[in-house]
Amino acid sequence: MNKSSFFIVGQHAVIEALRNPKRKVLRVFLTEESKKNIHRKNPNKNVLEDVKVYFKSKKELDKYTSKEQLMHNGYVAEIEHLDQPDLKRFIKGKNNLTFVCLDEVTDPRNIGSLIRSAASFDIDGLIIKERHFPRNSKLMYKSASGCMEHMNIFQVSNINSTLKNLREKNFWVYGFDAKGQKDFTDIKWEGNNILLFGSEGSGMRQHTGKYTDFFVKININEDIESLNISNSAAIVFHHLSYIKKNS
Incomplete structure (x- = not known):
C-alpha cells in the first residue's frame, strides 16, 4: 500500500530524515551549498545515496515555504510517514516508562x-489524539528540529480511554495544572508515569481530569500567569531526566 507523502523544510528536519533508515525520503531539493553541508555533516556515509536530488536556487525553494512564511535554509524534502508504533505492543514487558500526553x-x-x-x-513517547496531530505540518517538523525521527508518537482515537487503559496497566497519570496541590518536584517519580498537559487556552478538559491520579504544578513567579506549554514541558522533562540519571 502506498503511503501519502508530504514536504518538510529546514536543515535539521531534512538531514535527520535522511539519516533515519526507517524514513522513506522520496525527493530532496537542495542548493549547492546545502548539499556540501550535508556531506560535511555526514563524512562517513552518503545519506543522499538512493535519493532523488534536485538542485534549486534559494528563490526557487521559497515556493515551498512562502505560505507558512518559514525559512527553508536551502533544504526541502518530500517524505513518507513512518509506520505508527502500537502502544499496547510498545509497553509490553517494559517498566519505568514515561509518556507525555497532550489533551486538546x-x-x-x-x-x-x-x-x-x-x-x-529521553521521554519514551508522545500520546496525542489522532485528529489533533498536524501530521503533515512543515512548521511542526521545523520546530522539532529533526527530533520527529527520534520520538515514538502514539496517535490514538480517544485520550480518555487510552488513559483509562494505561492506568489499568500500572501507569500513574499526573495532570499539570496551575491549581495543582503539589509542586511537581515534590513527586518521587517512580514506576510508569504519564505527564498530561492541556491546551494553553482552555486547559485540561474536565472529563479528562477524571482519568488523572494527581494534579501537580510548576511553581513560578506569582506575578506571571503561566508558561508556554513547550517551556513547561521542557522544565519537567529535564527534572525527570536528572532524577533518572542520578537515582
Whole structure:
C-alpha cells in the first residue's frame, strides 16, 4: 500500500530524515551549498545515496515555504510517514516508562518544540489524539528540529480511554495544572508515569481530569500567569531526566 507523502523544510528536519533508515525520503531539493553541508555533516556515509536530488536556487525553494512564511535554509524534502508504533505492543514487558500526553493541544509550533524537548530528555513517547496531530505540518517538523525521527508518537482515537487503559496497566497519570496541590518536584517519580498537559487556552478538559491520579504544578513567579506549554514541558522533562540519571 502506498503511503501519502508530504514536504518538510529546514536543515535539521531534512538531514535527520535522511539519516533515519526507517524514513522513506522520496525527493530532496537542495542548493549547492546545502548539499556540501550535508556531506560535511555526514563524512562517513552518503545519506543522499538512493535519493532523488534536485538542485534549486534559494528563490526557487521559497515556493515551498512562502505560505507558512518559514525559512527553508536551502533544504526541502518530500517524505513518507513512518509506520505508527502500537502502544499496547510498545509497553509490553517494559517498566519505568514515561509518556507525555497532550489533551486538546493543536498548535504545530508548540507540538514540535515539545517533541524536541521530549527527545532531548529521553521521554519514551508522545500520546496525542489522532485528529489533533498536524501530521503533515512543515512548521511542526521545523520546530522539532529533526527530533520527529527520534520520538515514538502514539496517535490514538480517544485520550480518555487510552488513559483509562494505561492506568489499568500500572501507569500513574499526573495532570499539570496551575491549581495543582503539589509542586511537581515534590513527586518521587517512580514506576510508569504519564505527564498530561492541556491546551494553553482552555486547559485540561474536565472529563479528562477524571482519568488523572494527581494534579501537580510548576511553581513560578506569582506575578506571571503561566508558561508556554513547550517551556513547561521542557522544565519537567529535564527534572525527570536528572532524577533518572542520578537515582
